[in-house]
Amino acid sequence: QVQLVESGGGLVQAGGSLRLSCATSMRTFSVSAMGWFRQAPGKEREFVAAINWSGSSTYYTDSVKGRFTISRDNAKNTVYLQMNSLKPEDTAVYYCAAKSSLRLLTRPSEYDYWGQGTQVTVSS
Numbered sequence: 001q002v003q004l005v006e007s008g009g010g011l012v013q014a015g016g017s018l019r020l021s022c023a024t025s026m027r028t029f030s031v032s033a034m035g036w037f038r039q040a041p042g043k044e045r046e047f048v049a050a051i052n053w054s055g056s057s058t059y060y061t062d063s064v065k066g067r068f069t070i071s072r073d074n075a076k077n078t079v080y081l082q083m084n085s086l087k088p089e090d091t092a093v094y095y096c097a098a099k100s101s102l103r104l105l106t107r108p109s110e111y112d113y114w115g116q117g118t119q120v121t122v123s124s
Contacts, residue, residue, distance in 0.1 A: 002026050002113045004096050009118030012086055016122070020081040022096030022115055029098070033105040034072060034079040038092035038120075045095070045108055049081060052104045059104055063089075086122045093117040 008020040026032055035050040049060045049070040058070050069082040079096060097111035105111060 002098070004098060004113055004115035006094065006096050006115040006118040009094060009120045011121045011123065014086060014088055014122055014124050016086050017082070017084045018086065018120060020083065020094055020096075020118060020120075022079045022081075024077045024079075024096075024098060024113075026077060026098060026100075026113070028100045029077040030074040031100060031102060033099050033101045033103055033111075034070075035097045035105060035111060036070060036079075036081045036094060037097060037108060038090075038094045039117075040092040043092075047106050047108070048094070050104050050106050051079065053102050057104050059106060083120070086120075088122045088124045091120060091122050093119050 003025040006022050031053045036048040039045040051058050051070045055072050067085045072079045095117045096115045098113040099111045
């Protein structure tokens, strides 16, 4: 049973920073695509960032470019999302997702495994 466990969420003022972590039990983590998604109340889950198996390729939704950075440590089976200059509109539950793939994946339907989510709240 693959497990993904997010941590690092919380309450922060606008302009602040948070670093999310997603630890996995995947034995194939080093050859897996990883992504971060978020879902705000009453809205659909949306793509935030993705990273390929080696970390050599990343992709971001336009609204977070220049503010968020996705990275991974294959030795620790962990993916990170550094979030800077946070805005109230970044408030959501953030989920990490995984799939054994060498590709860069950006759609929720492409991922096989999901974490339980971590709440990020940005106050104005």
